[in-house]
Amino acid sequence: MGNKRRGRDRLESCSSCGRSVPRDKAVEYSTRTHFTTDLKEDNVTYTGFRDVYYCISCAKHRKIFEKLKQQAQRQRERESYG
């Protein structure tokens, strides 16, 4: 078996610049999204997590690496407290 299976993995499109990035290189970042239904009578707010993929340059530009670090730190703190 050769080593040619690389590069044909799943491609994710960067949600900032639209470049298609292999999943190995893409930076996964989950954002919290709010959906408000203002048109309905009940003002319901849905919160959901949405996974977003960025290419490395966009991740660097948006300082997502630092955010991920902070997330990891928070998780660690939670685990240590719980």
Ligand SMILES: [Zn+2]
């Ligand atoms: Zn990008």
